[in-house]
Amino acid sequence: MRDFTLKAYRSLLEAFLQAGYRFLTFEEFLEHPEECKAIVMRHDVDELAWNALKMAQLEHGLGVRATYYFRIVKQSNVPEVIRQVVELGHEVGYHYEDLALAEGDEEKAMASFEKNLAYFRTYYPVRTVCMHGSSTSKYDNRLLWKSHWLPDYGLIGEPYLSVDFNKVYYLTDTGYAWDGEKIAVRDVVKTGFDLSFHTTKQIVDCVGRGQFPDQALILAHTLWTDRPFQWYWLHVREYIRNNIKHFARNNKTVAVVYEKAVNWYWKKKH
């Protein structure tokens, strides 16, 4: 059976529901960290915004609320999608990358951060933000918070800064695998758990056996699809991308060419 389809995603949600877990949005979780069996489903909408809507509808049908982080680039920032995701009862936040876009200019980055945050607040009263990895940029977007304070911007949390991952299990579907951390450059966290999965089915089985941690933050991107052509194309693309990323680590020329290609692909909207 193909993994990372909407069908597989549904089986994952149903496994948690059957095992008595509650799904909380990230803002709810920050306000009620004591909730004993809780899953925060976080979606970074890096691209393919319409796929996010499909996931949001599926979740809604199961009574699940999740958190969607949208980027300012046009591949993510699709007003119709954001509007509908809000209507389905999910939390929306800003997937910021201002420091990378401003090439390290902190003042410029903070000005665009505020402007973009205000923009996303026209859809939803945004209270949490989450950094985009910007893997080819040398700037780590999170560093904005070294000299600024979230509450000054009406924010209560940032997944990379506000969660103790020794207590909350962290899972991400980077590179179409649940154990693809090796290739993720920045979207990694230090964790106190000695537990790892490769396929969605393995997670479902673990939840069924009652061996899955009580609290988890799960990052699922928008590459989950039931459409065979899109599924195959994305798998080939991820495979190539992972290899280039791996190669670029040891080869400067490859790294530079890759960064140029990525920047061209994400041509800024503004």
Ligand SMILES: [Zn+2]
């Ligand atoms: Zn991202």
